[in-house]
Amino acid sequence: MTRRPNAAELASAGAQTIPDVIRTGLDVLFCGINPGLWSGALGQHFARPGNRFWPALHRSGFTPRQLRPDEQRELLSYGLGVTNLVPRTTARADELGQDEMKSGAQRLTEVAVRYRPAWVAVLGVTAYRAGFQRPRARIGRQDDEVGPSGIWVLPNPSGLNAHYQLDALAEEFALLGVPVVTAENPTLGPPCRGRQPNAHFLPRAGQKSCHEGHLVGATLSCRVC
Numbered sequence: 433m434t435r436r437p438n439a440a441e442l443a444s445a446g447a448q449t450i451p452d453v454i455r456t457g458l459d460v461l462f463c464g465i466n467p468g469l470w471s472g473a474l475g476q477h478f479a480r481p482g483n484r485f486w487p488a489l490h491r492s493g494f495t496p497r498q499l500r501p502d503e504q505r506e507l508l509s510y511g512l513g514v515t516n517l518v519p520r521t522t523a524r525a526d527e528l529g530q531d532e533m534k535s536g537a538q539r540l541t542e543v544a545v546r547y548r549p550a551w552v553a554v555l556g557v558t559a560y561r562a563g564f565q566r567p568r569a570r571i572g573r574q575d576d577e578v579g580p581s582g583i584w585v586l587p588n589p590s591g592l593n594a595h596y597q598l599d600a601l602a603e604e605f606a607l608l609g610v611p612v613v614t615a616e617n618p619t620l621g622p623p624c625r626g627r628q629p630n631a632h633f634l635p636r637a638g639q640k641s642c643h644e645g646h647l648v649g650a651t652l653s654c655r656v657c
Contacts, residue, residue: 437473445472449519453477453504454547459511460494460608461549461581463540465518465525465559465588472521476501477514482591484598485555491598492605515543517554517563525590530562537563537578544579552581553608556588571604584608 437445450467462485470480478485479501489512490498499506507513517536518528540563544552554560560583561569564576574583586604587596596604 435474437470441473442469445469445521448472448475448521450475450477450516450521452513452515452543453507454513454515454543455508456547458508458513458547458549460551460553460584461513461515461544461547462586463552463554464514464516465556466516466528466536467519467521468525468590469521469523471501474501477504477516478589480591483589484591484601485589487598488589488601488605491602492609494605494609513547513549515540517559525556525559525588533559533563534565537565541578544581548579549581551584551608552578553584553586555586557585559588560585572607 445467446469448467450471454461464477464485467477468480468483471477473479486498486501489495494512495507495510504514517540518532519539520528520532522528540552540554554563557569557571560574561567566574566576569585571585571587574585576583586608587593587601589596589601
């Protein structure tokens with residue numbers, strides 16, 4: 433269980449930044465808006481218990497179990513990573529200024545050019561609109577690219593986002609990738625023959641297969657082989 437930061441850690445969190453969880457060639461680089469106080473205090477992305485990022489990631493099939501914030505480095509083994517649009521820690525995202533958001537978009541472009549993820553998933557349509565100057569952008573795949581990477585906008589997983597409950601949030605996440613679900617479900621598709629032999633893919637409309645027969649979603653790369 434993620435520990436609760438103490439008062440002194442929370443008080444000093446505003447001076448903290450969190451290192452990216454990243455490597456070259458990821459399938460998806462998830463981009464939060466900026467670290468909250470819990471995250472800044474603990475040095476862990478999406479650390480506050482009310483944030484739905486970790487459960488949505490699991491329910492949508494990106495991870496075979498729900499990871500804890502202190503297990504964030506395990507994301508790399510699934511071809512996933514995390515960064516932030518703005519590195520500065522704040523109590524609320526609305527404390528960020530427009531110039532910071534624009535600078536964050538430029539920083540994200542530089543990160544994408546350097547690490548070349550297949551997709552960058554921005555977690556928050558309002559932040560994407562502000563940072564990339566796309567006032568009419570909606571949730572989902574964008575026509576733009578960030579460096580060599582496609583852009584997908586997902587709902588903000590913060591517990592303050594009342595427009596999306598967890599199930600709806602997970603459904604949006606699932607549109608970006610191929611869900612991996614447990615073998616106990618009798619309605620599953622073909623078994624995965626790669627790194628997760630006890631998992632199965634649940635086929636979705638429009639999916640394709642990699643050369644090993646694993647189903648591939650919007651990422652166009654297989655997270656198994």
